Amino acid sequence: MAFLEINDVRKSYGHTEVLKGVSISVERHEVICLIGASGSGKSTLLRCVNQLEEVNGGEILIEGDTVTGAGVDINRLRRDVGIVFQSYNLFPHMSVLKNIMLAPTMVAGVKDKEAREKAMTLLESVGMAEKADAYPDNLSGGQQQRVAIVRALAMEPRIMLLDEITAALDPELVGDVLEIVRELAHDGLTMLLATHEMGFAKEVATQVCFLEQGSILEKGPPEQIFENPQEERTQQFLSRVVKSGRL
């Protein structure tokens, strides 16, 4: 049994089915990249994994234990599953340091002093230590996103979900953020990430899934998907990406 099993997950908003039976299994230390056009359901799938959205069918298991459906301790689950959003979503009324310390102190019961030290160590590792007392509105997008990653890491999640975390950034700020993800991958953190950065996906992914209108059309190792895609739709998608200068 894989670390994370997504089995035939279905999700509808009203009458539109957004996920039409998606299955993925993620082994420990794997980095899985979700690619696909805007609106294909990448964000929805990630939000289902940590139960920000309720699935309408199928199930999701982490280490063999189902995390979908009634009776699941959602707050407990979310401590193990970190998520970083495209729009950072930092808390604007708290300093960077307080943003990071909030969940460890409030949810995990870590002592204030310990949480602070941990937060500072993490901030240092992403080159943001001198911004610890700054407020999110005074940071650039790239800096905010680095803080958001650290905020999720502070809960020591067993898996991280990253939802197009560089899509809102100016091009010159993308590199710093991707560098952090690259290091996390190197350190063996299990990750499921939606991305438009194909070059990056090619480099860090152990597996790439091409999502099209709520279904996984093709999946495989990056070499196969990017160099030798089997499906015509995958080929079309990738050639559009090449034209936009992203590959």
Added chain:
Amino acid sequence: MSTHSLVRDDVQQAPEPSAPAKVTGVAGIALIVDLIAIALMLYSVKLLRDYNHGNTASTIVGVILLLASLGPLWPTFQGFLGAGKRAKLLGDKQLVAARRAAARGREDTAIGIGYGAAVLIVAGVLLLLLTNSGAVADTFLRIDAWRQSFNEEIHAFWINVWVAVVSFILVLIFGLILAIMRMLPGRAGAPLRLIATVYCDVFRAIPAIVTVLLVAFGVPLAFTFTQTWNVAWLGVLALTLTYSAYVAEVYRAGLASIHPSQTAASRSLGLSYAQTLRAVLVPQAVRRMVPPLMNDFISLQKDTALLSVAAIPEVLQVAQYWESKLFNLAPVTLAALFFIIITIPQARFVDYLINRDAAKRAGG
């Protein structure tokens, strides 16, 4: 280049350089407005002196008003200078300089019109007060009537102040309870949600004066132990019932105005809904709630005058007593003045808060 080129230099001609705007005409209008305003002010000042039998104070006030009314002539004069400059520069074929001179001239002229119109309004109001040999002033603004009623009215006004403050404290608490009830989730919360919603709808529908009447006269009959109470407390009760419905709405709207992505971020870190409320939503919402809460507080202060219908000796009740005693409305105007004096600074403060937040949001 293909035939479907997006760039069409061939058909788009360079525009004519724009000519300087005209100035003399508007400057003329400004001059007419200013002169009419001065004439009207002259007449009103004459009435003012006549009404006060030509005493020194009224003469001084009149002279000041007249001098002030001459002010708008200066920018209007500048406007005419601008018009002259424009014509000269245009003659010298200095198009850009002429355009600038014209723009400045028109701006000066606009100022002349704006201030002239203000003088016109002030003079008009003065005229209205003093016309009919001071009928309006005699009805609303009699100084001797103010002198007689002032002491009792200011004492009565104290009731309005404490009723407003105590009511609003209770409103903040009761409104919060209602708001929480309205936001209870799921099927389990549905009955309480419904009750709170019905409460808010009903008490926002009933005119406050009706609630005051029902409570002040009905409660002592229905609950006889309240007959020993100071009746002002029944006023507090009525205003609290009414304003809690509005304030519950302010709380709810304030929380709803925080973007759902903040909740998503907080919940995804493992915080419960209650923790999310406390640490993330409420601290952000409070800032946005303060101006509408202040607005509700201001209207509550004014609605304390409604207690007069329940024979509670607040300021309007006392003012009406003096009105019937002196056969003159000036004591009621005095009550109005009290409300103006305490309310305007608060209203300015709310505007300041709103502008500050708007500036902050615009600044990113």
